[in-house]
Amino acid sequence: xxxxxxxxxxxxxxLYALDAGRLLLVASDRISTFDVVLPxxxxxxxxxxxxxxxxxxxxxxxxxxxxxxxxxxDARSTECRRLTMLPIECVVRGYLAGSGWKDYxxxxxxxxxxxxxxxxxxxxxxxxIFTPATKATSGHDENITREHAxxxxxxxxxxxxxxxxxxxxxxxxxxxxxxGILIADTKFEFGVDGDGRLVLGDEALTPDSSRFWPADEYTxxxxxxxxxxxxxxxxxxxxxxxxxxxxxALPPDVVAGTRARYVEAFERLTGxxxxxxxxDPQVVLG
Ligand code: Q0Z
Numbered sequence: 001x002x003x004x005x006x007x008x009x010x011x012x013x014x015l016y017a018l019d020a021g022r023l024l025l026v027a028s029d030r031i032s033t034f035d036v037v038l039p040x041x042x043x044x045x046x047x048x049x050x051x052x053x054x055x056x057x058x059x060x061x062x063x064x065x066x067x068x069x070x071x072x073x074d075a076r077s078t079e080c081r082r083l084t085m086l087p088i089e090c091v092v093r094g095y096l097a098g099s100g101w102k103d104y105x106x107x108x109x110x111x112x113x114x115x116x117x118x119x120x121x122x123x124x125x126x127x128x129i130f131t132p133a134t135k136a137t138s139g140h141d142e143n144i145t146r147e148h149a150x151x152x153x154x155x156x157x158x159x160x161x162x163x164x165x166x167x168x169x170x171x172x173x174x175x176x177x178x179x180g181i182l183i184a185d186t187k188f189e190f191g192v193d194g195d196g197r198l199v200l201g202d203e204a205l206t207p208d209s210s211r212f213w214p215a216d217e218y219t220x221x222x223x224x225x226x227x228x229x230x231x232x233x234x235x236x237x238x239x240x241x242x243x244x245x246x247x248x249a250l251p252p253d254v255v256a257g258t259r260a261r262y263v264e265a266f267e268r269l270t271g272x273x274x275x276x277x278x279x280d281p282q283v284v285l286g
Pocket of ligand 1: 013
């Protein structure tokens with residue numbers, strides 16, 4: 001990557017500085033499951049996630065400004081405005097899954113939201129809830145109370161982040177459910193620009209930052225299959241892998257099936273044939 005300084009690596013992404021004000025986010029084809037990056041890549045996964053994120057950034061500009069400056073012709077990298085990121089993850093939940101379900105079973109609450117009694121795993125919530133989490137440098141993000149989040153970002157920023165996150169989730173969940181995909185929950189990251197304005201950053205509303213469930217298989221009362229990673233999870237369970245690194249290599253049929261699910265999510269949500277996106281990435285910005 002000439003003329004770019006490598007700033008850091010995520011599990012499946014790379015971050016570079018282009019100049020003082022601009023970053024380059026590159027999505028790889030790496031896939032993680034049970035928090036471990038697998039040795040086998042899923043071809044075009046990075047392009048699917050980049051195209052989806054760009055699609056949502058373009059469509060949600062009426063709700064909130066975002067960091068996207070340009071989508072590159074490689075279809076898997078984006079130029080972004082450099083922000084000062086808030087030290088919280090802005091999670092919105094529309095359904096009861098993962099740590100939300102765990103916390104509810106223990107306390108009847110999730111991040112200070114008291115929920116009705118008798119909810120089952122994966123039930124839809126009466127209304128989406130904002131459940132902030134800390135950014136763990138090592139290990140897993142931890143749900144925090146509203147009070148804790150207010151101490152980290154201030155009351156005004158907290159209120160704005162909650163309002164914008166909830167509005168983004170409602171918009172995306174309605175769009176997706178009409179196309180056969182339930183967005184059970186999602187994580188946003190906001191930053192502040194040079195003028196002190198809150199700006200949506202990172203990636204948004206992808207299967208890596210959200211739980212996507214196939215709507216036609218939705219059966220509350222237990223865990224739901226993952227729209228994108230279920231073949232990978234089923235394969236990993238069947239190998240008897242102990243879920244510590246290194247993970248198992250994936251066989252060709254699992255790779256092909258998983259790639260097809262990513263492409264299917266892209267096409268259902270954007271309405272754009274994936275081959276058309278590869279030929280001209282700008283189509284998702286339309
Ligand atoms: C995103 C991350 C990745 C490793 C920092 N617009 C922005 N301004 C300032 N910082 C960030 C952004 Cl998006 C920022 N991350 C997450 C992404 C590799 C870490 F590709 N960290």
